[in-house]
Amino acid sequence: MKKLMKAAVVTLLFCLTLAACGGGNSGANTGTNAGGNSPEAEVKNEKLIVYTNANSDGRGEWLVEKAKSAGFDIEIVGAGGADLTNRLIAEKNNPTADVVYGLNNMLYESLKKESVLVSYVPSWAGEVEAGLNDPEGFYHGLIKQAILLGYNPDAFTAETAPKDWTDLYQNEAFIGKYEAPTLLGQNTPRLVVAGILVRYMDENGDLGISEEGWEEIRKLYDNGVRAIEGEDFYANLASGKTPMGALVSGTLSSKEEQYNVKAGIVSPEIGVPMVVEHVAIINGTKKQDTAERFVEWMGSAEVQGEFVQQFNAMPANTVAAEQANEPIKELFADLKAQPFDWTFIADNIDLWVEKIELQIMK
Template sequence: MFKKFAGISLLLILLLMITACSSGNNSNAESDSSNNTSTASVGNEAVKNEKLIVYTNANSDGRGEWLIEKAKSAGFEIELVGAGGADLANRLIAEKNNPIADVVYGLNNMLYENLKTEKVLTKYDPKWALEVEPGLNDPEGYYHGLVKQAILLGYNPNTFTAETAPKDWTELYKNPAFKGKYEAPTMLGQITPQLVVAGILTRYEDPKGELGISKEGWNDVKLLFDNGVGAVEGEDFYANLASGKTPLGAVVSGTLSKKEEQYKVKAGIVSPQIGVPMIVEHVAIINGTKKKETAERFVEWMGAAEVQGEFAAKFNSMPANTKAAENANDSVKELYSNLKAQPMDWEFIAKNIGKWVEKIELQIMQ
């Protein structure tokens, strides 16, 4: 009897020991899990995301703060360095032999082409690149589209109707009815006026012409400036459109809704048959970054349809990612439903835009 009791007691002790060990292992697993907040899982391996330095010209109006918080919740720590697009591009070129940044986003096609030429970027094709609207990514894989921005010809609906408004930029200077009623793109230190000019000049590309443009193209640009009203430093063009002072001119799709709300005038939009200059905010990885794997994971996350869709809904933008575009606001969808991108040779434009601007400022606008 005693032996039987002793055997039962020994069995109970063993069971208690096993339970205690099992409980201890569960506790350690939970502890390990709670301490791995800065790691991500890739396959069966845990990877740590290093802090990234991210250069951008697209962090205003709360966009930068939103991205930092969203990235943090996804396991990324990022430090944004914000400046104008041209300034950032120049800084990246100056730093190319000893890069500080790991990722850059928000710049336009022309600036990215310059960065490619200077070997500032490294190739990387994120999975979501296949979801981007055809023709918007760099075909060589150095940069990929996030947000579309259309350069539009807008008009005051109290001055013109869809029938009486011009149908293309070329009508502004060819039809006497519009003489003196549009703002000429004279602020050529800015991207939007440069793109208006590029949208006209690239229609007349000629390898034998001056700076790659035929004589007809340069004649057209001269007429554009001769028949328009020069922009005035410090004046908001949309205010002049709304007041009727210059009821025709360039507006940017990304700022359109705010301007309409601010000035209580909903601009009419021209949809040229050739299309409109469409610039795209892109993302790219810096050549020489010591955090390449983290940078790749960040780019994969940032450009994904879910993230870009949330961004579009929050900031009234139109994503380049076609799946994300489903979450864009209805007003933005309606605007882009009537627009198509004008074919633009960005490499050609990037190589020549500085020379074009110089010629216009020194010979045409004088």
């Protein structure tokens, strides 16, 4: 009897050992566990919907492919900055997007005000140039864009060219030779206007601007050539049709190559409108963890360094800036940012545009 009981105990222990080993092998094969603490645990990246106004000229396709190689599946939805902002606000109670990037400070301030964004501070935030990130952590800088006053070098020299936007309508030599920022549905013309108006801030003035400021805007439009929808301004600059007007630093090199004309650039003493393309996570996304991982990856110095080399851009990330191409480094070395109160501009820009379109651009 004792021999039988001893044999039964040995058999039972042997079976329990096999079961334990079998269970361990099963967990190792799946690479996951209930607690998710195993170093072999797989990270699940869900498909992200990414809204942007910065996907042109192959930039969107580049990001999709790079993200895929890093383990992310993203679908880019591209549109103009103002249109995307309005869409995000309209969708805020049932968001479609998980991440948004490319918009400027002015538009992000509108999204913050409408509670469209969620605060998240990525690990690379400290590498971004001081003062460019949102201090409350809702959006963080990727690419610096300068709004420039450019001119045809065959028509003007550095000595004869204007020194500021205000020279365009104050100096008779420039009247009728510059493109006025009339396409106010676009951000670049809006920022040109804002760059003049903020010099005349007056809490007692119409829409926060003194009458002197509004008179300056009237002169800007009265003495310039109106932009035509669909025309490429750089083509007009190169041909001499309108040899002066607004340029964006991010597209400058491609335009110079396309038209074989290197524009002269004005560096006003007050500075230039300097906007930053940012990235942010949408409040209400059901894919928060994946969105955070994507933002960590996208804004890293490694990825931004590759991007700025490919597209000749200037990164906000100071580590990535070391990898920027020399011409863009040289351009930004000569520029300073015009001081802007972005909250004030965001609160008033739509009203300024309405006034200009209805009362000034008649």
